[in-house]
Amino acid sequence: MESTAFDENPLLLESQVCFALAVANRSVLKIYRRILEPLGLTHPQYLVMLALWEHAPLPVKEIGKLLQLDSATLSPLLKRLETAGLIERRRRDDDERSVDIVFTDAGADLRTQALEVPGQVVAALGVSLDDLGELHDVLTRVNAAALAAEAAAV
Numbered sequence: 001m002e003s004t005a006f007d008e009n010p011l012l013l014e015s016q017v018c019f020a021l022a023v024a025n026r027s028v029l030k031i032y033r034r035i036l037e038p039l040g041l042t043h044p045q046y047l048v049m050l051a052l053w054e055h056a057p058l059p060v061k062e063i064g065k066l067l068q069l070d071s072a073t074l075s076p077l078l079k080r081l082e083t084a085g086l087i088e089r090r091r092r093d094d095d096e097r098s099v100d101i102v103f104t105d106a107g108a109d110l111r112t113q114a115l116e117v118p119g120q121v122v123a124a125l126g127v128s129l130d131d132l133g134e135l136h137d138v139l140t141r142v143n144a145a146a147l148a149a150e151a152a153a154v
Helices: 017-039 043-055 060-067 069-084 105-114 115-123 129-152
Strands: 087-091 099-103
Touching: 017 043, 017 105, 017 115, 043 060, 043 069, 043 087, 043 099, 043 105, 060 099, 069 087, 099 105, 099 129, 115 129
Parallel strands: none
Antiparallel strands: 087 099
């Protein structure tokens, strides 16, 4: 088996998975920020809207689960989207304690504009769809492993 720089020095910055993830995250989100700005959305707001466009109506707790966000992070996001007129909260008829989130007509109109976002991101990255699909698969597995490791540690 071949020796790597990591074997010789496990504390090399360039060898750290956390570093590669952090800098890639910042770089990719910078591209999303530029593309989403004309839509009036931040990246976290875009993720909420994606979840709603796919599954609405959604209880707040379910949005949190889908996006892996706690309520302290999610609540301000929902408030800003509601203030922007893109979503509304609706108490459930069968359980007044539960609130569903739905997108408004303006939120539905925004979906039409957002259809161009994925293609714009791919074009800006200049990476093949195959590479992006492979990256998505690997990151999904890494996330599942990290969640499992965290659950086991508790």
